Amino acid sequence: MKVSLQFLGAAHCVTGSKYLLTLARGRQRQQVLIDCGLFQGLKELRLRNREPLPVQPAEIDVVVLTHAHIDHCGYLPKLVRDGFQGRIFCTEPTVDLLSIMLLDSAKLQEEEAAFANAKGFSHHHPATPLYTQADVLRVLPLVESVAYDAPVSLFADALTFCFRDAGHILGSAIAELTVQGAEQRKQLVFSGDLGRYASPVLHDPTAITAADVLLVESTYGDRVTRSQDPEAELVGVVHEALARGGMLVVAAFAVGRTQTLLYYLKKLRQEGRLLLVPVYVDSPMGIRVSDLYPRHPGAHRLGHGNVFDFSGLRFVTEASESKQLNEKKGAAIIISASGMCTGGRIIHHLYHHLPRPEDTLLLIGYQAEGTRGRDLQDGATTVKMFGELVPVRCQVRHLDGFSAHADRQELLRWLGNFTVAPKCTFVVHGEPAAAQALAHTLREKSGWPNVVVPDYLETHVLFEGL
Template identity: 70%
Template sequence: MDLDIKFLGGAHTVTGSKYLLDFRGPQRRHQVLVDCGLFQGLKELRLRNREALPLEPADIETVVLTHAHIDHTGYLPRLYKDGFRGRILCTAATHDMLRILLLDSAKLQEEEAAFANHHGYSKHRPALPLYTTADAERVLELVQSFGYDTPVPVADGVSVVFRDAGHILGSAIVQMQVQGDEQLKRLVFSGDLGRYDTPLLHDPTPIATADVLLVESTYGNRDNRIADPEGELARIVNEALARGGCLVIPAFAVGRTQTLLYYLKRLRRLGRIPRVPVYVDSPMAISVSGLYPRHPDDHKLGEGNVFEFDGLRFVQEQSESKNLNSLGGGAIIISASGMCTGGRILHHLTHRLPRANDTVLLVGYQAEGTRGRSLQEGATTIKIFGEQVPVRCHVTLLDGFSAHADRSELLRWLGHFSKPPKRTFVVHGDEAGALGLQQALAQELHWPSVIVPEHLQTVELFRGI
């Protein structure tokens, strides 16, 4: 058997992760895709979502997912639209999350196309969604879920095991075993690795052996852990409320919102922040929070409604969301998306950015080309719905709440390998992150053959195994 890998995304960028494995034998051929993410951020990256893949989607037998984030799964409905009818394999919690995230993504695609057509700011006439809700519904019918630590057949001689990655609920490191005609090979896909010693999720599972490793590098060039995240959040909340305004937090609906709710609940109970109303204005975040009681073994919080507290209000209806614009101050609003690329947060930013007494708190990685990155870098205006919105409010960053392992934590996880993989590919990181981790692996761990692949590059992994 021969095996090649083609990097369809996640190469020199933090988005669009897609890795195509091409297994070829004398009487068999299998094409397996690991992750199927949507490109986000810079326009040049987003345009790749509209480009045809350099393969026939109908030829892909199986998609294996590391976790549910849209930059790892959001292209699935488009893959279905273009002819894919194979199996999609993931963990049980990822399966539950997919229904929430893919339907939300499809709805946003449809709404943004309709909005662009109504206001006439799209170059395309008419603007069309990348995929529809119907596409998302149909691709969800192809999903099969499995528990952690259980071998799952993928193709002839190929199986995977999902190991807890500690990144979000249901996230997995994928261990793939390939039994060739003469040799056994092991491939490991880190997916997105979580942090160590967090209050919500388990530590990423240590892995000891791999012939080929794909490792993420979101924070491959820097550390971002803060000594006292509770104290820092308390300080920012108190300062924001003391200004007489509202605190608006763009937060990923999956993972980041739940972490914030955990800390806000704890800080209120300890009397370290005022008991002001906390609004979660993201139907998706509300749905995701409701998954935790269904998967108690996948997190540390136990059973029951683990995030609820007096003063917490879940905002479902659009009309109620709009009413939040009239709040003069004394409230915390958490809304998606975390990089300010879409969703209800855009309406909050439209009203809050011009207000000098309001505060916007960024609590995670902001990809290049996103509104969040522009705010982080001190932009004085932000374009929202075709209009330039002035930025007069306070903008602050609390980086330590990222769900991604930082440089030291990546090296800690990589240090569990009993010997270096024969080949290591550094993926899912921007230029600085990927090259930074590549350098660390070469200089600190003395690993050979550490590669930062190019977009659409094909690499021969094995011949005659």
């Protein structure tokens, strides 16, 4: 058996995760796609979403998803529309999240295309979405749920996979794959996105002790983001913002970051450390995701019931109420998405609040290159939205401590669980500096052999004669 791996995304960037595993036995060939994400951020990356894959989607047998973030699952509707008819495996919470995430992604694309056509500022005539809500509905029947730690065998036992809790978002997983040849067995581990240790909401990432081949993410491979006291940092930003007499607008990912922020706001208010001002969650997807936590109590630390509710919290579902928020003045907190300020209701809030000196924008997640959030984090004085330049006069704050990604120290802690170094390690899902920094540490300080930062579309033969 010949086993090869091609990097269709998340190579020298943090989005577009797609890894094509091919098992070739004589005339037989099985192909497994681990993750199926959209490219985001820089235009040159986003354009890849519209390029044909170097493999025919109809020839892919199985998709294994580590979690439901769009950069890991958001290409699925296009894959299915282009001919994929196989099985899609993920954890049970991820099944619930997929329909929310993909339908929202399609809806945003449809709305943005319609708006661009109406305003005439698209470079494409007409502007078209990458996929539609109808395309999403063709994906969902192909999805099958798998419990954590429950092996699934494929291709007459030639391949077995198992999900382990990654602690990144609800339902996130590390994928362990075992390839069984005629005489040898090899283990491949795909880290997915690794979460943080001692999170108040999610479990620690599962320790993995052995692999022949490892793919490890490197989002924060070159920096430490663990705050000594994230609660105190949040209290400081909130008090500073409200003392200015304006609103605090928080750009938070609908999955994970919104729920973690609500946990902290609830806890701090109960302890009397925050002012009792209105808190609006203006993210329909964030609201639907929050409602999933009671359905999956084993996938997080918060237990049963309405784990996020507190006095003064209001979930905004109607678009009309969302628009009314921009007319309000005075002290309040608005939590909206997307976390990188690339789409969703946060755009309308930015349009109205960025020009107001009394208001504050808080970024609490990773901001990829080429996103509006990254521009704001880097100190942009104007940002473009709705075809016009909007001045940035408000205060912009950024807290790394609320990231859902393991930082450098936590990545090395997770990697330190391996009792023997993998024979080959691929450092993926990181911008070049971050990926190279982690790879250098593994080579020079940990003494790991054959550590590679792969290029986009690069193919590696992992095993021959298996």
